[in-house]
């Protein structure tokens with residue numbers, strides 16, 4: 637493994653966190669359908685409309701300013717035709733992720749909200765950076781941003797006492813949260829996130845971005861996507877959108893960033909847009 641980090645002990649994670657969360661059945665079915673080249677728009681629409689909550693969430697989001705379609709989209713079939721299979725899968729994943737984790741949120745509700753704010757800020761930032769460099773699939777970047785630190789959310793919910801030790805270590809020793817995780821737990825949130833992405837059968841690109849977002853230069857593939865998330869994460873912390881678990885800004889991977897060819901004046905524009913769009917999106921999601 638060529639990542640800049642301690643080799644994680646996967647057995648340790650699994651024995652620590654026995655029941656990694658599962659996605660709703662309908663979302664798993666949809667993921668399988670999207671991966672199946674034989675599946676038709678009708679098949680996909682059938683699975684979605686079987687789940688009323690999912691249908692309502694999907695229509696709410698496709699009609700939001702995030703997509704900016706001039707006309708109202710009234711049916712699931714319409715949404716599939718307009719957006720395509722992959723986009724629908726990403727969208728349903730986005731809306732379901734909050735649902736999966738909010739069930740237990742009463743334990744650490746307030747704390748969790750700040751971490752979700754960080755994830756949402758990074759998702760919004762990734763989408764805006766993608767738009768700036770004319771990346772062809774902005775909402776794929778949005779999902780990647782939303783999930784990049786999913787391992788931290790799992791730690792907060794499933795091993796809260798250990799996570800508190802990690803957080804305190806980061807605070808007193810003034811280290812980054814992923815360094816504190818490696819010292820206290822022997823693995824970090826990117827390891828948990830990668831495991832979860834595999835368990836959920838998410839596309840390889842997503843699991844890769846989650847695994848490498850702290851050191852994109854060491855990544856052998858999906859360098860562009862991994863760097864976009866890395867940069868969005870750092871901008872999000874500079875803008876104080878939510879909380880990433882420590883009070884430091886992670887090291888910027890200049891080598892990787894150079895390859896995105898973002899101009900200095902564009903960075904200012906990206907940050908301004910991030911602050912505005914973050915507020916809009918926060919109103920749209922409940923967590």
Ligand SMILES: [Fe+2]
Pocket residue numbers: 784785814825849850
């Ligand atoms: Fe992270």
Ligand SMILES: [Fe+2]
Pocket residue numbers: 754758784785869880
């Ligand atoms: Fe982050």
